[in-house]
Amino acid sequence: xxxxxxxxxxxxxxxxxxxxxxxxxxxxxxxxxxxxxxxxxxxxxxxxxxxxxxxxxxxxxxxxxxxxxxxxxxxxxxxxxxxxxxxxxxxxxxxxxxxxxxxxxxxxxxxxxxxxxxxxxxxxxxxxxxxxxxxxxxxxxxxxxxxxxxxxxxxxxxxxxxxxxxxxxxxxxxxxxxxxxxxxxxxxxxxxxxxxxxxxxxxxxxxxxxxxxxxxxxxxxxxxxxxxxxxxxxxxxxxxxxxxxxxxxxxxxxxxxxxxxxxxxxxxxxxx
Amino acid sequence: xxxxxxxxxxxxxxxxxxxxxxxxxxxxxxxxxxxxxxxxxxxxxxxxxxxxxxxxxxxxxxxxxxxxxxxxxxxxxxxxxxxxxxxxxxxxxxxxxxxxxxxxxxxxxxxxxxxxxxxxxxxxxxxxxxxxxxxxxxxxxxxxxxxxxxxxxxxxxxxxxxxxxxxxxxxxxxxxxxxxxxxxxxxxxxxxxxxxxxxxxxxxxxxxxxxxxxxxxxxxxxxxxxxxxxxxxxxxxxxxxxxxxxxxxxxxxxxxxxxxxxxxxxxxxxxxxxxxxxxxxxxxxxxxxxxxxxxxxxxxxxxxxxxx
Numbered sequence: 001x002x003x004x005x006x007x008x009x010x011x012x013x014x015x016x017x018x019x020x021x022x023x024x025x026x027x028x029x030x031x032x033x034x035x036x037x038x039x040x041x042x043x044x045x046x047x048x049x050x051x052x053x054x055x056x057x058x059x060x061x062x063x064x065x066x067x068x069x070x071x072x073x074x075x076x077x078x079x080x081x082x083x084x085x086x087x088x089x090x091x092x093x094x095x096x097x098x099x100x101x102x103x104x105x106x107x108x109x110x111x112x113x114x115x116x117x118x119x120x121x122x123x124x125x126x127x128x129x130x131x132x133x134x135x136x137x138x139x140x141x142x143x144x145x146x147x148x149x150x151x152x153x154x155x156x157x158x159x160x161x162x163x164x165x166x167x168x169x170x171x172x173x174x175x176x177x178x179x180x181x182x183x184x185x186x187x188x189x190x191x192x193x194x195x196x197x198x199x200x201x202x203x204x205x206x207x208x209x210x211x212x213x214x215x216x217x218x219x220x221x222x223x224x225x226x227x228x229x230x231x232x233x234x235x236x237x238x239x240x241x242x243x244x245x246x247x248x249x250x251x252x253x254x255x256x257x258x259x260x261x262x263x264x265x266x267x268x269x270x271x272x
Numbered sequence: 273x274x275x276x277x278x279x280x281x282x283x284x285x286x287x288x289x290x291x292x293x294x295x296x297x298x299x300x301x302x303x304x305x306x307x308x309x310x311x312x313x314x315x316x317x318x319x320x321x322x323x324x325x326x327x328x329x330x331x332x333x334x335x336x337x338x339x340x341x342x343x344x345x346x347x348x349x350x351x352x353x354x355x356x357x358x359x360x361x362x363x364x365x366x367x368x369x370x371x372x373x374x375x376x377x378x379x380x381x382x383x384x385x386x387x388x389x390x391x392x393x394x395x396x397x398x399x400x401x402x403x404x405x406x407x408x409x410x411x412x413x414x415x416x417x418x419x420x421x422x423x424x425x426x427x428x429x430x431x432x433x434x435x436x437x438x439x440x441x442x443x444x445x446x447x448x449x450x451x452x453x454x455x456x457x458x459x460x461x462x463x464x465x466x467x468x469x470x471x472x473x474x475x476x477x478x479x480x481x482x483x484x485x486x487x488x489x490x491x492x493x494x495x496x497x498x499x500x501x502x503x504x505x506x507x508x509x510x511x512x513x514x515x516x517x518x519x520x521x522x523x524x525x526x527x528x529x530x531x532x533x534x535x536x537x538x539x540x541x542x543x544x545x546x547x548x549x550x551x552x553x554x555x556x557x558x559x560x561x562x563x564x565x566x567x568x569x570x571x572x573x574x575x576x577x578x579x580x
Contacts, residue, residue: 006379007386013376014393017451021400023419024409035412039422087305096298104282106305107275109313111503113511113561115537116554119547120319121312123330143308150305151275175297204403206514207534211542225404226518237412244405255399259392262399266455267462 028241035237047238054239054246057228059216062243065224068213069203072134072220076202077195079141080149084194085187087144088153089179093165110147114207122211132215137208141198149194155268156190157183193265196258200251221247274500277578280569323551330545341552351553353528354536357442361532362509365449370501373453377460378490391461398454406448407518411435414444435519438529445515445530456501463497464490492577499576503568510561513538533557 027035031047038044055062090096091103125136144150160183168178184191206222213223225247228240255262292298299306324341328334345351376394380387400406413419414434421431434440471489480488491498513534516524524531524539537557541550 003384010376010379010386010390014390017397018393020409020413020419021397036417037422039419039426083304083308086301086303090298090301090305094294094298094301095292096295097292099292099298100282102302104279105309107279107282109309110275111507111561111565112313112317113507113554113557115511115534116320116558117313117316119323119541119551119554120316122542123319123547124316126330140308140312142304143312144305145308145312151278175294175301179301200399201402204400206402206404206517207538210517211538222404222514225408229408229518229521240408241412244403244408248400248403248405251400251403252396255396259395263391263395263458266458 024241025245028238028245030238032236032238035241050238050242051246053236054228054243057232057236057239057243058219058224060219062221062224062246064217065219065221066246068134068218069220069222072137072209073199073202075134075138076141077198079138079143080146080194080198081191083142083144084146084149085153085184085191086179087150088157089175089183091150092154092157093162093178093183094175106147106150108147109145110151118208118211125212131212132218133212134218136212137202137205146198149197152193152265152268153187153190156187160186189261189264192258193261196254196261197265199254199258203247203251203254274496276500276503277496320551320554323548324555325552326548328547328551330547334548337548341549344549345552345556350528350531351533351536354524354531354533357529357531358510358533360442361446361449361512362506365446366502366505366509368446369450369453370456370498370505372450373457373501374460374498376453377457377464378486380461382465391458394457395454398452398457401448401452402514404514404518407515410444410448410515411519414440436526438525438527441519441526441529445519448515449509449512456505459497459501460494463494467493495576496578499568499572503565506564506568507561510534510557510564 022041023039026041026043027038028050029043029046029048030038030050031045034045058065087106091099091106121136122131125131130136164182164186165178168182173181204222205220206226209220209223210226213219216227219227225240225243228243232240323334325336325338326334327337327340380390397406411418415421416431416433416436418434420434424431432440434444467490471493472485475485475489511534512532516530516532516535517538520526520530520535522535522539524535533553534557537550537553540546540553
């Protein structure tokens, strides 16, 4: 009885949580006037037009923005994987001067509001002509500025037995080889977590893209969606919903296939 | 250990005599990180501290203006309002979100049926939540003729325009924050799994009620995790931007009711190109977030319980 009540409660909660999303999917197939009249999920009159009309609503087809977002995401994933794993190896396995203070600085950058660096960064990048390129967003990732991922990887490397390194060292391997041939292959789960989180966060990022990408041909999907709201106002909800779904699908897929790593990653940085 | 426990530990001094041996290798591994620290983080921080005392519009060189920006902040009614809005959002939104996250995590018992299904459903919104698309959805749902009012109409209630009414617009954004309770929930779940079952077994043998067990075992045992979530969610909530921007078309309206501090900062810096003032605001934000975090750490001594 108790357990039945609990399941009823959980199903109700899950339903309330997920209903808006399902309704948005349903509404993206509805003609505009019906969106405001049908609160249910049954589509009485299917309108396929929302997708093509949204796809071509801006100066470039939506595929362009998807491509821009994809390039940006790939660059950021690559940057984070390489730079954060190198830094993590140093913090987890090496003994060096000022380690403590550097480690503390690294942890504090996780908590630093981005706003305090965005203005000078913008000035700096605009002076070297990088506004309206992807570099202002990718280059910081190449320079290991995402402390969250360094920390996640440090936690993971600490869990790898040190015997492995020692054995390799006795065989004459230096740190670069230990890192590349022993640690990296063993930390694939942490790398996967980093890749998936970077994917979702970069794909969803709006603030930095809004600031750096002002030319329509450089828009990411998020900025494009915002431009779409500006251009049509609230007159074309169907098409707006359709393109919203298009921008959410990649995140949803990343969540679906990467959930194991997301749960593990977030739990280990929080707990152990 | 969580990032926060690490920081607390760093302050403890464990004296070392042996000189570090891996200096050279470490320098190489830390090349990208060190460049990033100075070029992308510390350098710009110092620069914005300087700009905070200047008048700068990107076109002419910054001119030193002393405390003008600070005096202006003291007089700026819209800025005071944006602080009020942000504080309301943080102080109501975060505890509410964490309470829901903890409650659901506790409902999801070890080994119960459908656990991974429920977890997925509850976790998903927090992954999607920062997208523009979700803000678009929220704008429709809480609009005058939106989903919420359509549903209310079914039970005969005439709803208002939740987003367009300044009394409820911030509330809808707080609700959006609660909707994304999934990631703290996942952290709570992992923490709850670490509480040894034998504590509960011993307590039930002694006749302690479920509620009593929650208060005397669960809460103290997971207090470090509550603390971790609290610190991180507060820092995150102070920086929220996207949803307020989208539902108000970047204006922070109606009547500045969704004018988050970050949104006002964006308007000053990247619409008015008043980079000096925006820098001063950014430093105010850092000080506020820093103060909140420091108070959190200080108060934690009295309620966070560490096993070891």
